[in-house]
Amino acid sequence: MSYVKKLKCLLCGSEYNPDEVTYTCPKCGNDGILEVIYDYEEIKKHFSKESLQSNKDYSMWRYLPLLPVNDPSKIGPLKVGWTPLYEAKRIREDLDVPYLWIKDDGRNPTASLKDRASAIAIVKAQELGKKVVTCASTGNAASSLAGASASVGLKNYIFVPRTAPKAKIAQLLVFGATVLTVKGSYDEAFDLSIKATEKFGWYNRNTAFNPYMVEGKKTVALEIIEQMNFEVPDYVFVSVGDGCIISGVAKGYRDMLSLGFIDKMPKLVAVQAEGCKPIVDAVNGDGTVKFVKPDTIADSIAVGIPRNRVMAVRDVKESGGFGIAVSDEEILSAIKYLGSTQGIFAEPAGATGFAGMLKALKEGKISKNDKIVVIVTGNGLKDVESAQKAGGTPIEIEPRIEDVERVLKEK
Numbered sequence: 270m271s272y273v274k275k276l277k278c279l280l281c282g283s284e285y286n287p288d289e290v291t292y293t294c295p296k297c298g299n300d301g302i303l304e305v306i307y308d309y310e311e312i313k314k315h316f317s318k319e320s321l322q323s324n325k326d327y328s329m330w331r332y333l334p335l336l337p338v339n340d341p342s343k344i345g346p347l348k349v350g351w352t353p354l355y356e357a358k359r360i361r362e363d364l365d366v367p368y369l370w371i372k373d374d375g376r377n378p379t380a381s382l383k384d385r386a387s388a389i390a391i392v393k394a395q396e397l398g399k400k401v402v403t404c405a406s407t408g409n410a411a412s413s414l415a416g417a418s419a420s421v422g423l424k425n426y427i428f429v430p431r432t433a434p435k436a437k438i439a440q441l442l443v444f445g446a447t448v449l450t451v452k453g454s455y456d457e458a459f460d461l462s463i464k465a466t467e468k469f470g471w472y473n474r475n476t477a478f479n480p481y482m483v484e485g486k487k488t489v490a491l492e493i494i495e496q497m498n499f500e501v502p503d504y505v506f507v508s509v510g511d512g513c514i515i516s517g518v519a520k521g522y523r524d525m526l527s528l529g530f531i532d533k534m535p536k537l538v539a540v541q542a543e544g545c546k547p548i549v550d551a552v553n554g555d556g557t558v559k560f561v562k563p564d565t566i567a568d569s570i571a572v573g574i575p576r577n578r579v580m581a582v583r584d585v586k587e588s589g590g591f592g593i594a595v596s597d598e599e600i601l602s603a604i605k606y607l608g609s610t611q612g613i614f615a616e617p618a619g620a621t622g623f624a625g626m627l628k629a630l631k632e633g634k635i636s637k638n639d640k641i642v643v644i645v646t647g648n649g650l651k652d653v654e655s656a657q658k659a660g661g662t663p664i665e666i667e668p669r670i671e672d673v674e675r676v677l678k679e680k
Contacts, residue, residue: 270339271287271336271337271338271339272307272308272311272312272334272335273287273305273306273307273308273337274306274307274308275287275306276289276290276303276304276305276306276480277303277304277306278293278294278296278297278301278302278303278304279301279302279303279304279579279580279583280294280297280300280301280302280579281294281296281297281301283296283297283301284306285303287337290303291397292473292478292479292480293478293480299463299478302477302478302480302576302577302579302580303480304480304483304580305337305480305481305483305484307335307524307527309524309527309528312334312335312528313528313529315334316334316335316528318499318530321495327350327351328348328349328350328351329349329350329351329385329388329485329488329491329492330344330349330350331350331351332488332491335487335491335524336389336484336485336488337389337393337481337484338389338392339396340392340395340396343391343392343395343396343421344388344392345388345391345392345417345420345421346420346421347378347384347388347416347417347420348378349377349378349384349385349388350377350384350385350488350489350492351492352372352373352374352375352376352377352489352492353372353373353376354370354371354372354373354492354493354496354497354642355370355371355372355373355611355613356369356370357369357370357371357611359610359611360606360610360611363610364627364630364637365637366630366637366638366639366641367637367638368502368638368639368640368641369641369642369643370493370497370502370641370642370643371607371611371613371623371642371643371644371645372489372492372493372642372643372644372645373613373645374489374619374644374645374646374647375613375614375615375616375619375645375646375647375648375649375651376648377413378413378416378417379409379412379413379415379416379417379440379444380412380647380648380650380651381409381412381413381569381616381619381646381647381648381651382409382486382489382514382644382646382647383406383409383410383412383413383414383486383646383647384413384416384417385485385486385488385489385517386410386413386474386476386481386482386483386485386486386513386517387410387413387414387416387417387474387485388417388485389481389482389484389485390402390404390414390417390472390474390479390481390482390485391414391417391418391420391421391423393472393479393481394423394472395421395423397472399423399470399471399472400423400424401423401424401425401426401469401470401471401472402414402418402423402424402425402426402471402472402473402474403425403426403427403428403462403465403466403471403472403473403474404425404427404428404462404473404474404475405427405428405429405451405455405458405459405460405461405462405475406427406428406429406433406455406458407429407430407433407437407455407510407568407569407571407572408429408433408434408437408438408440408441408568408569408651409437409569409618409646409647409651410474410476411427411428411429411433411437411441411446411448412437412440412441412444414427414446414474415427415440415441415444415445415446416440416444418444418445418446419444419445424447425445425446425447426446426447426449426465426471427441427446427447427448427449428449428451428458428459428461428462428465429441429448429449429450429451429455429458430450430451430453430454430455430457430458431450431451431452432568433450433568434568434651434652434653434654434655435653435654436650436651436652436653437651437652438450440651454562454563454573455563455571455572455573456572456573456574459475459478459574459576462475463475463478475576476511476513476576476577477511477512477513477576477577477580478576482513482517483513483516483517483520483577483580484517484520485517486513486514486516486517486518487517487518487519487520487521487524488517488521489514489517489518489521489644490505490517490518490519490520490521490522490525491521491524491525493505493521493642493644494521494522494525494530494531497642499525499530499531500640501522501531501532501533501534501535501640502535502639502640502641502642503535503536503635503639503640503641504535504536504537504538504590504626504629504635504639504640504641504642505518505535505536505537505538505641505642505643505644506538506540506622506623506625506626506629506641506642506643506644507537507538507539507540507622507644507646508540508541508567508569508570508618508619508620508621508622508625508644508646509539509540509541509548509549509570509575509581509592510541510545510569510570510571510572510575510618511572511575511576511577511578511581512539512548512575512576512577512578512580512581512582513576513577513581514644514646515537515539515581515584515585516577516580516581516584518537518644519534519537519584519585519587519588520584522534522535534587534588535588535642536588536589536590536591537584537585537588537590538585538590538591538592538593538622538625538626538629539552539581539585539590539591539592539593540592540593540594540595540621540622540624540625540626541570541592541594541595541621542565542566542567542570542571542594542595542596542597542600542621543565543594543595543596543597544563544564544565544571544597545561545563545564545565545567545570545571545572545573546561546592546594547559547560547561547573547574547575547578548575548578548581548582548585548592549592549593549594550592551578551582551592552582552585552586552590552591552592553591553592556582556583556586558575558578558579558582560573560574561573565597565600565617566597566600566601566617566652566655566658567597567600567616567617567618567621568617568618568652569616569617569618569619569646569647569651570618570621591634593625593628593629593634594625595621595624595625595628597617599624599627599628600617600620600621600624601617601655601658601659602624602659603615603620603621603623603624603627604616604617604620604649604655604656604659604660605659605660605661606623606627607620607623607645608649608659608660613645614648614649614650614656615645615647615648615649616647616648616649616650616651616652616655616656617652617655618646618647619645619646619647619648619649619651620645622643622644622645622646623643623645626641626643664676
């Protein structure tokens with residue numbers, strides 16, 4: 270049984286019982302994003318540090334009392350979560366930063382953090398008796414939903430902009446999704462998927478539109494907290510597109526604070542590409558998000574109309590954090606650095622948070638002695654073309670040992 274108490278609209282403050290509404294606030298329309306409110310006093314009776322310590326389920330479901338699941342039998346078989354949190358010793362030494370951790374969420378079943386939200390989506394779809402699920406995506410949310418759907422036998426229709434990386438579309442097709450490539454932007458694909466949901470009665474996984482997606486994504490923070498033995502870092506760097514992941518991180522820390530597991534919140538840093546930085550500008554400015562036309566290689570965060578903007582801007586500002594934008598060149602450099610120094614393979618959006626951390630360190634926005642966590646949100650195999658740009662080209666030789674010797678001398 271879920272401990273969700275109510276859903277609250279971020280715009281008008283109206284509150285609803287969980288069974289009253291499926292997606293957004295009826296009074297405010299699709300902009301009326303709903304926040305999930307829990308009964309923490311009741312959760313405390315069933316969930317503690319001791320219960321976690323004895324729990325052998327090393328997946329996101331170890332936090333079941335903090336998740337909006339009414340029927341645990343609907344949980345899919347894929348192992349989502351409990352991805353590694355690396356101490357990043359080589360990078361620590363290289364940058365002279367003694368307290369740096371990197372959470373590699375590219376280790377999830379479909380190679381991105383989005384698996385956490387999709388795991389929740391297929392549970393909620395089944396609880397409602399839905400046989401078909403849908404979403405719009407630049408790739409990762411779609412492939413995670415397609416993989417999760419395949420694991421429980423749900424049909425899925427996916428809307429992606431035709432500019433989505435081929436590797437991500439290939440994943441979708443392998444998972445058996447019906448893929449509709451839209452001749453337009455991600456934002457147009459998003460709106461089209463909502464229209465299809467209304468017309469055909471499918472269950473929609475779209476970020477922000479579906480209030481439960483933040484709840485799935487918050488499990489990345491719950492894991493970081495536990496993996497750090499309930500020590501709270503000074504900063505958490507997160508790449509931002511729609512704003513749902515960074516709000517998930519905030520929610521995870523707030524949950525643990527409400528339960529008394531931690532005693533403070535970290536400062537959240539929203540990192541975006543310079544070619545698409547509406548949330549960064551809002552966070553560093555008056556809080557108003559101005560829509561933009563995306564222009565970046567980081568397709569997963571190329572979102573000109575961030576749907577979770579209100580919650581994301583609020584969460585970063587309330588944490589005392591800030592926003593920072595990085596160039597595509599800095600993102601590619603971060604991909605190479607992460608790979609060659611620490612053995613972590615990140616896609617462009619996955620490396621954006623790390624690129625932001627490097628820039629913040631260089632510009633003195635954070636100190637070398639700060640405790641820093643960086644979340645890598647997706648694996649580099651998601652976008653092989655960008656990986657090739659970052660990694661460079663191989664050295665071609667004849668099948669002769671002399672050529673090997675020549676290369677060694679040149680190196």
